[in-house]
Amino acid sequence: MEEDKVTQQMEELRVEDGNKDGTGDKKSKDGGKKKNKGGGGGESVGRSELNPQPQYIEDRLSLYNKLKEEHDALMAERAAKDSKPIKVTLPDGKVVDAESWKTTPYLVACGISQGLADNTVIAKVNNGVWDLDRPLEEDCSLQLLKFDDEEAQAVYWHSSAHIMGEAMERVYGGCLCYGPP
Known part of the structure; x- marks a missing residue:
């Protein structure tokens, strides 16, 4: 099942990060907890994306890029031919x-x-x-x-929901089916 694979990938990512409880805290050598801190200097902030990404993300992006290329070509043709x-x-x-x-x-x-x-x-x-x-x-x-x-x-919040959905997929491995109304 796809969900089982994603759950396994999430667990592997947590183990690689030294973070089995999923809180974003890292254990220091002395056993205490050290918080991930934001800031400059190229430090990683917060959670990282699943690695590797589930295949459906790459498939969806490839399909989008193909359709976008076709759409852009049609729009350019239409602009050249039908502009007034x-x-x-x-x-x-x-x-x-x-x-x-x-x-x-x-x-x-x-x-x-x-x-x-x-x-x-x-x-x-x-x-x-x-x-x-x-x-x-x-x-x-x-x-x-x-x-x-x-x-x-309403448009802004709808768009924001799509961005949050992408984060759920890419960071937490969520499998989304249907968007908001």
Whole structure:
């Protein structure tokens, strides 16, 4: 079973680190406990990743890289072939000139101010949630949502849950199946 292999890898990692209780504490030569301390100087901080990683992590990353490469090629082709001038309407009624399949909400935000771009969590295009790096496709309305917006918070927390899930897999060997809603 995959879980048994992962559990065994976790135990081997703890033994290699001299840490059988899983607390992150290291036993010193005199039998006392010495805490791992954060700080500079290239010291390792906290727990390290499983070594070797479960095979499914490498398989998933390979599949992602393949699909990303295909997607990037399709997007470049689409931008070269279908790009045209579009109008982007902001909530205050201002209209910004842009190019379909090239201009992103992030680029529009940068055109307004770098501070706005840096603080924007997610965009809404024609009232639908839209990634900041996804190119605009046609004339549209655009809202740039900061963290004080409830929808932006939900997106931020959802993304954070995926990052925590990756940590659970890579550090603790968790086998995740389904993400948050």
